[in-house]
Amino acid sequence: DQQVKQNSPSLSVQEGRISILNCDYTNSMFDYFLWYKKYPAEGPTFLISISSIKDKNEDGRFTVFLNKSAKHLSLHIVPSQPGDSAVYFCAARDRTTGNQFYFGTGTSLTVIP
Amino acid sequence: NAGVTQTPKFQVLKTGQSMTLQCAQDMNHEYMSWYRQDPGMGLRLIHYSVGAGITDQGEVPNGYNVSRSTTEDFPLRLLSAAPSQTSVYFCASSRVGTGGYNEQFFGPGTRLTVL
Numbered sequence: 001d002q003q004v005k006q007n008s009p010s011l012s013v014q015e016g017r018i019s020i021l022n023c024d025y026t027n028s029m030f031d032y033f034l035w036y037k038k039y040p041a042e043g044p045t046f047l048i049s050i051s052s053i054k055d056k057n058e059d060g061r062f063t064v065f066l067n068k069s070a071k072h073l074s075l076h077i078v079p080s081q082p083g084d085s086a087v088y089f090c091a092a093r094d095r096t097t098g099n100q101f102y103f104g105t106g107t108s109l110t111v112i113p
Numbered sequence: 114n115a116g117v118t119q120t121p122k123f124q125v126l127k128t129g130q131s132m133t134l135q136c137a138q139d140m141n142h143e144y145m146s147w148y149r150q151d152p153g154m155g156l157r158l159i160h161y162s163v164g165a166g167i168t169d170q171g172e173v174p175n176g177y178n179v180s181r182s183t184t185e186d187f188p189l190r191l192l193s194a195a196p197s198q199t200s201v202y203f204c205a206s207s208r209v210g211t212g213g214y215n216e217q218f219f220g221p222g223t224r225l226t227v228l
Contacts, residue, residue, distance in 0.1 A: 004155070034216070043117070043203050043219030044156070089155060099144060099163055099209070100171060101217070103156040 003027045004092050006104035014112050019077040021107050023090035026071065030102075031095035035064060035075050038087045038106070047088070048075070080111045114139050119204050119220035126194040126227045134189040134223050136204030143209040145187040146171070146217070147179065149200040156203065162187055163209055194227045201225070 005024045013019045023033075031052045036044035050057040050064045050073065057064050063076045077084055087106045094100050120135045138145065146161035158171030162181040176198060178190040187206075191198060201224050205217040 002155075006155075032215075036219075041221070043205075043221050045219070046216040049216070091156075093215070099146075099161055099169075099215075100158060101146075102158075102172075103148070105153055105155040 001026075002105070003030075004090060004102045004104040006088075006090060006107050008107050009105070010108040010110070012110045012112060013080045015082055016079045019075075019080045019084065019109055019111070021075040021077075021088050021090075021109065023073045023075075023104050024071060025073075025092055025102075027092070027094060027102070028071070029094050029096045030092035032093040033064070033066060033073050034091045034093075034101075035062075036089045036091060036103075037084075038089065044089055077109075080109075082111045082113050085109055085111050116140065117204055117206055117218050117220035119202075119223050121223060122221070123224050124226070126191075126225065128195060128227060130194050131190070131192050132194065134191075134202055134204075134225070136187045136189065136220060137185050138187075138204075138206040138218070139185065140206060140218065141184060142206035142218070143184070144215060144217075145181065145204065145206045147177070147187070147189045148203045148205065149173065149198075150203060150222075151200050159189065159202075191225075194225075196227045199225060199227045 034049040035047040038044040147159040148156040160179040162168045204220040207215040207217045
């Protein structure tokens with residue numbers, strides 16, 4: 001049973017506009033949430049994270065929002081750039097195990113120049 | 114630093130063959146893990162280790178063995194390959210901390226096909 005879900009397999013956005021990628025989870029024991037970016041034929045690379053005690057974390061053009069009551073997080077990219085075109089995975093850490101991470105299925109973002 | 118390296122990049126096996134996927138990291142990370150990525154499934158944790166001599170199962174451990182004799186290396190063994198093990202395999206490593214997130218560094222992946 002998928003504990004982390006990304007319901008949008010793909011997203012297309014014009015360059016300069018905002019990209020919003022969404023992620024839902026079911027396990028209330030998750031305490032850290034992370035976003036990874038993946039280019040073809042490469043491994044995922046860490047992008048940004050948020051602790052469950054916060055509701056927002058910002059790093060340059062990237063902001064992650066966490067809504068614990070809705071078990072929902074989102075990644076905002078503003079402004080979007082063609083180099084942002086990649087697959088984005090959200091991931092969550094189960095605090096009861098401490099070292100097990102659960103990944104979503106990914107959203108493929110295309111930024112159109 | 115090379116980061117996390119994986120060999121081979123590609124491999125084709127016949128059903129029933131065995132092989133070992135190699136993973137090494139040079140960042141002195143305690144935590145290492147193996148994931149498989151399948152279409153529509155995201156990344157799923159196979160096995161992980163929090164230090165030399167310590168391993169544990171993840172979500173999908175069946176058909177795979179691991180060992181951790183050194184901090185640097187974490188090989189993944191397929192004892193008798195099956196077509197269901199056709200996938201892209203990623204190795205990752207991170208520090209182990211008592212608080213804060215543990216950013217994982219991923220290798221470039223091994224694409225395995227089992228015929």
